[in-house]
Amino acid sequence: MRGISARDALVVVDLQNDFCPGGALAVADGQAVVPLVNRIGQAFENVVLTQDWHPPGHISFASTHGRAPFETVELAYGTQVLWPDHCLQGSEGAAFHPGVDLRGAQTIVRKGFRHSVDSYSGFVEADRTSPTGLAGYLRERGVERIFVAGLALDFCVAWTAVDGRNKGFEVVLVEDACRAIDVAGSLERAIADMEAAGVIRTGMGALGF
Numbered sequence: 001m002r003g004i005s006a007r008d009a010l011v012v013v014d015l016q017n018d019f020c021p022g023g024a025l026a027v028a029d030g031q032a033v034v035p036l037v038n039r040i041g042q043a044f045e046n047v048v049l050t051q052d053w054h055p056p057g058h059i060s061f062a063s064t065h066g067r068a069p070f071e072t073v074e075l076a077y078g079t080q081v082l083w084p085d086h087c088l089q090g091s092e093g094a095a096f097h098p099g100v101d102l103r104g105a106q107t108i109v110r111k112g113f114r115h116s117v118d119s120y121s122g123f124v125e126a127d128r129t130s131p132t133g134l135a136g137y138l139r140e141r142g143v144e145r146i147f148v149a150g151l152a153l154d155f156c157v158a159w160t161a162v163d164g165r166n167k168g169f170e171v172v173l174v175e176d177a178c179r180a181i182d183v184a185g186s187l188e189r190a191i192a193d194m195e196a197a198g199v200i201r202t203g204m205g206a207l208g209f
């Protein structure tokens, strides 16, 4: 693998309080990713953060449908897993984990901000047609390859990685700098989807971090 240069970007996915222990949609051991991502970030000239950012009553919230978290509903754009209310715009839960030290990060891409469309992916919303602008941003800045890490491996990280491939980027998953939710086979499916899309799976050690 070629060395990291200005043609690379680190995409840090959803390192937010609500995805860490004590948060509304806590990912087991999620906080463990924070120091790892801080370390990786130092090697990159280009760092981008994604931030899950939902309005009250968002369509992905179980409470919106009077259902229980982790059930699913069929929406116009397909099957939607229902989540506890999380990452409410402007809330403490939506803030980045206080340990995140990526002061040099250049852009924060917010997603899931439209009431009726979720967005796991940092590139394209769940309707699979509405772009967030991230691909254009990266391309215009000369980025050809992205490294992806963060939370949760089987949802927002995986969808971001696969869509990165769909948008024509080389994609490297730093797998040990991620943690998964793992509900109803989601982790196994996410790994298979990333493999099929040509995402390169590797870890901190192999990359020299």
Ligand code: VGL
Residues within 6 Å of the ligand: 014, 019, 052, 083, 120, 151, 152, 153, 154, 155, 156, 157
């Ligand atoms: C995520 C479920 C709902 C994630 C976001 O960041 O993986 N998962 N919203």
Ligand code: ZN
Residues within 6 Å of the ligand: 052, 053, 054, 060, 083, 086, 087, 112
């Ligand atoms: Zn969400």
